Amino acid sequence: MTFSLSPGGAHDAPEGRKLLRGLGPVKGGPRLIMDRTHEGDETRQLALDFGFEPVVPPKKNRLSPWEYDREIYKRRNEVERLFRRLKGFRRIFTRYDKLDALFLGFIVFDTLLSVNTP
Numbered sequence: 754m755t756f757s758l759s760p761g762g763a764h765d766a767p768e769g770r771k772l773l774r775g776l777g778p779v780k781g782g783p784r785l786i787m788d789r790t791h792e793g794d795e796t797r798q799l800a801l802d803f804g805f806e807p808v809v810p811p812k813k814n815r816l817s818p819w820e821y822d823r824e825i826y827k828r829r830n831e832v833e834r835l836f837r838r839l840k841g842f843r844r845i846f847t848r849y850d851k852l853d854a855l856f857l858g859f860i861v862f863d864t865l866l867s868v869n870t871p
Contacts, residue, residue: 756860758853765790770799779804784822786829 755776759768769791785805787796792809800807808825811818839860843849 758857766793766796770796773799773803773805777803782806784808784825786826786832788829 755772757768757772757775769787773785773796782804783806785800785807787800787807787809789810789812791797792811797807797809808821810821810826842859
């Protein structure tokens with residue numbers, strides 16, 4: 754799992770591409786579950802170039818839509834539930850920690866707790 758801290762007004766797609774570049778090429782063709790924010794040609798092509806299988810539905814207005822694994826895509830809700838859990842902490846929601854290192858430390862700590870909790 755990886756993540757980055759970006760300005761509040763930053764669009765998700767360029768930040769997602771930065772994370773992909775940070776991961777670099779992978780072997781075995783793991784699936785990369787993305788939401789429609791990341792379904793642009795540039796992001797999908799980058800994922801393919803690095804050996805991922807992008808699992809993202811095309812936007813409705815796409816002229817040439819593609820097929821994707823709908824069953825795997827349903828698992829994206831696990832990530833959304835993690836975000837919802839994080840936002841439940843007032844400390845994160847209101848960003849009390851002004852230093853990025855403290856803020857990220859709290860997120861990592863909470864994420865590790867939620868992953869290891871049944």
